[in-house]
Amino acid sequence: MTYFDQNLTSLHADLVNKKISATELAKATFENMTQVDPKLGAFLNLNEEQALQQATALDQNGIDANNLFAGIPVAVKDNIVTKNLTTTAASKMLENFVPVYNATVVDKLLASNALIVGKTNMDEFAMGGSTETSAFHVTRNPWDISRVPGGSSGGSAVAVASGQVPVAFGSDTGGSIRQPSSFNGIVGMKPTYGRVSRWGLIAFGSSLDQIGPMTRTVKDNAAALNMIAGNDVHDTTSSKQTVPDFTAGLTGDIKGMKIGLPKEYMGDGIDPKVREVIQQAVKQFEDLGATVEEVSLPNSRYGVAAYYIIASSEASSNLQRFDGIRYGFRADDVKNLEDVYVRSRSEGFGDEVKRRIMLGTFSLSAGYYDAYFHKAGQVRTMIINDFNKVFEDYDLIMGPVAPTPAFKLGDELSDPITMYMNDVLTIPVNLAGLPGMSVPAGFADGLPVGLQLIGKAFDESTMYQAGYAFEQATQVYKQTPKVGGAN
Numbered sequence: 001m002t003y004f005d006q007n008l009t010s011l012h013a014d015l016v017n018k019k020i021s022a023t024e025l026a027k028a029t030f031e032n033m034t035q036v037d038p039k040l041g042a043f044l045n046l047n048e049e050q051a052l053q054q055a056t057a058l059d060q061n062g063i064d065a066n067n068l069f070a071g072i073p074v075a076v077k078d079n080i081v082t083k084n085l086t087t088t089a090a091s092k093m094l095e096n097f098v099p100v101y102n103a104t105v106v107d108k109l110l111a112s113n114a115l116i117v118g119k120t121n122m123d124e125f126a127m128g129g130s131t132e133t134s135a136f137h138v139t140r141n142p143w144d145i146s147r148v149p150g151g152s153s154g155g156s157a158v159a160v161a162s163g164q165v166p167v168a169f170g171s172d173t174g175g176s177i178r179q180p181s182s183f184n185g186i187v188g189m190k191p192t193y194g195r196v197s198r199w200g201l202i203a204f205g206s207s208l209d210q211i212g213p214m215t216r217t218v219k220d221n222a223a224a225l226n227m228i229a230g231n232d233v234h235d236t237t238s239s240k241q242t243v244p245d246f247t248a249g250l251t252g253d254i255k256g257m258k259i260g261l262p263k264e265y266m267g268d269g270i271d272p273k274v275r276e277v278i279q280q281a282v283k284q285f286e287d288l289g290a291t292v293e294e295v296s297l298p299n300s301r302y303g304v305a306a307y308y309i310i311a312s313s314e315a316s317s318n319l320q321r322f323d324g325i326r327y328g329f330r331a332d333d334v335k336n337l338e339d340v341y342v343r344s345r346s347e348g349f350g351d352e353v354k355r356r357i358m359l360g361t362f363s364l365s366a367g368y369y370d371a372y373f374h375k376a377g378q379v380r381t382m383i384i385n386d387f388n389k390v391f392e393d394y395d396l397i398m399g400p401v402a403p404t405p406a407f408k409l410g411d412e413l414s415d416p417i418t419m420y421m422n423d424v425l426t427i428p429v430n431l432a433g434l435p436g437m438s439v440p441a442g443f444a445d446g447l448p449v450g451l452q453l454i455g456k457a458f459d460e461s462t463m464y465q466a467g468y469a470f471e472q473a474t475q476v477y478k479q480t481p482k483v484g485g486a487n
């Protein structure tokens, strides 16, 4: 069973009308996964026994017609903790870590009777843009298996793009939902900072991290965000703003909408083929009755530099807990306490994670704090001001998600700066705490290219409206990748 021709509404109708039982659906999903995933490696760990038990119970008790997610198979990134289900963050450090509690997002999924079918591969501790820094295995792009799926939520993106699940959840600190969504031709939403609880998300950059949904269609994405959004007493940074029905108002009518196209997002460094897809998207929006005008985000070019100081500083602090004593991996044959710390961390973390910890520790250290961490905070404010200024006159901002389509496996792994530059167009959005979404826009040499929509804080609704109108007009999402079974 693949999910290319289904969406949440049609699946739900089939379950409610007993065209298929939850157990049949779950079994068919796992059967397909065992055939497809060995070619791609989207999953780190399957949850077959528990999901099938849940499905049996659902069939006995009946599917609730008011609950869109009842019996729906979903995948969860492996940095979101799941009680009694191994959660590794794709690190040797947490290879055998079995959480004793659920992330709030996971509790919400279970409360709505969704079936968590497995945990997806990612860059170690979400640090990377290709899923190649996973301590366990690489994940391949279903459109071309010699290419990366993007990252860090590469496994979640591939699980959806290859038709293995209809919905997956990822996390985005600097682009980790949007860039892999762009590389795989799916819809990925990084909600406003505070929209979704971070409780139970293994922390990377706490002032930047957000969990968000990855789906084939905009409407499914909107429904999935509704399911996970909302205030949570466990996360003081989660917002008390009311959560609107994101699926309401998806009419395809966006006449009069004002959209800004930052000139910095279309200039040097953007692959001309990507630029062409975005120019086509601009035309499409104009045909739909929106106005698209050039705007400027002059400080966005400093985003990557500021991000790698802020995110790495926060990471160096967040990752202190992995000390060989309280959690996870401990080195063998240690001589003394210092040896426990040094060797456990040296052997348990991969190179990219160590690079970030060193970078962050350096920027926070006495004598450098003002020059680096403090300065980066000031740059962050300038970036926020840039966005605020544009949003005085525009409803949305649009541009590419990433400068290129998916690159070849191995091409950027040894060159951190090139890898970091993948997020040049997504990072400013995290620094400003704004919502950003990737919507399939077209193809460059047969590889998917995503359109990024950036909204005002807590205005995901407008983004979904625009994304829906564009999706319905272009129907790009109907194209399916080579691996996954559809063509």
Ligand SMILES: NC(=O)C[C@H](N)C(=O)O
Pocket: 126, 127, 128, 129, 151, 152, 171, 172, 173, 174, 175, 176, 177, 311, 420, 423
């Ligand atoms: N985590 C993210 O959002 C991705 C970003 N490429 C990073 O490595 O930090």
